[in-house]
Amino acid sequence: IPTLKISLIQIFRAHLWQKVHESLVMDVCQVLDQELDSLEIENVQKETIHPRKSYKMNSSCADVLLLASYKWQISKASLLHDNRDSYESISSTKYWIDVQLRWGDFDSHDIERYARAKFLDYTTDNMTLYPSPTGVIIAFDLAYNLYSGYGNWFPGMKPLMQQAMAKICKANPALHVLRERIRKGLQLYSSEPTEPYLSSQNYGDLFSNQIIWFVDDSNVYRVTVHTTFDGNLTTKPINGAIFIFNPRT
Incomplete structure (x- = not known):
């Protein structure tokens, strides 16, 4: 166990956990900035958050606040990959996004269950103050490279986040740094091949x-x-x- 603890400290050295969180939030903001008109968003506001927010688990706050051009119809709370949303008579002009990181373990890495539990915890406790009753938690498991989301949705938001998170998961630079450190720590680098690949030069x-x-x-x-x-x-x-x-x- 001490060795494992030292390995994790090395993997997340130089505030990498915090940087991954910040980088994921920035990517989500950029995706939303490109869809202002189609989603009827007036403004995408990146919230000023405490530097330790990403690893303080007893309470939370919004990372991104969206302001509507008009009013959004808001669905009941559901999972990111559940496509059967039911819209009731709820509407809102404010919508928040809270990005949560976790390091799952072998016995517990159901990211959908985690996202749902965090949403229900944080929207009902007294310590967490979200800017409106309507929003979503996006959860990312750094150990198992899994993500999900749970919360309210407005028209067009869910399919956009499904596509965006799939791309962010593959292309995010901070996640790339994390994966390289894990590979190095586990010594998963294969030795350089001694024989060259077949090409037009060595075909003869x-x-x-x-x-x-x-x-x-x-x-x-x-x-x-x-x-x-x-x-x-x-x-x-x-x-x-x-x-x-x-x-x-």
């Missing part, structure tokens, strides 16, 4: 007097992924193979 070598093999190791490590009863993901290794071809035979 295939027909020399030496025997040259093609080695394909892309199917060595294969796993199946399934969801447990608790909503966690588990992987099970299955047989892999390495393919060696002799182009002369």
Whole structure:
């Protein structure tokens, strides 16, 4: 356990947890800035937040506040990937987004359950003051690279966030730094290949007097992924193979 603790301290050195949070919030703001007209947004306001907000779990606050050009119809609270929204007679001119980070573990990394629990906790406690009753929590699990959201939605917001979060998850620069540090910590770098890849320059070598093999190791490590009863993901290794071809035979 001490070794694990030291590893985590090294991975998140130089305030990386805080920087990931800030970077995700900025990406969400940029996505919304491009859709002002289509979503009838008057203003996208990035809230000034306490530097420790991203790892203070007993209360929360909004990271982004949206102001409506007119009034939005607001849906009942639902998950980001649940496409059966029901709109009632609720409307609002203010809408908040709260980005939450977590480091999941093997027994508990159901990110949808986590997002829902945080939304219900923070919208009912006395310590958290959101700028309006309507908003959403976007939760991101840095250990398992999973994300979800739970909260109220207005027309067009949910499909936009579904697309945006899928892109942000792949392209966010702070997440890239985190992944590189994890790879380095786990020593997941393969050694540089001693043999060059086949190209037009070395194609003639295939027909020399030496025997040259093609080695394909892309199917060595294969796993199946399934969801447990608790909503966690588990992987099970299955047989892999390495393919060696002799182009002369």
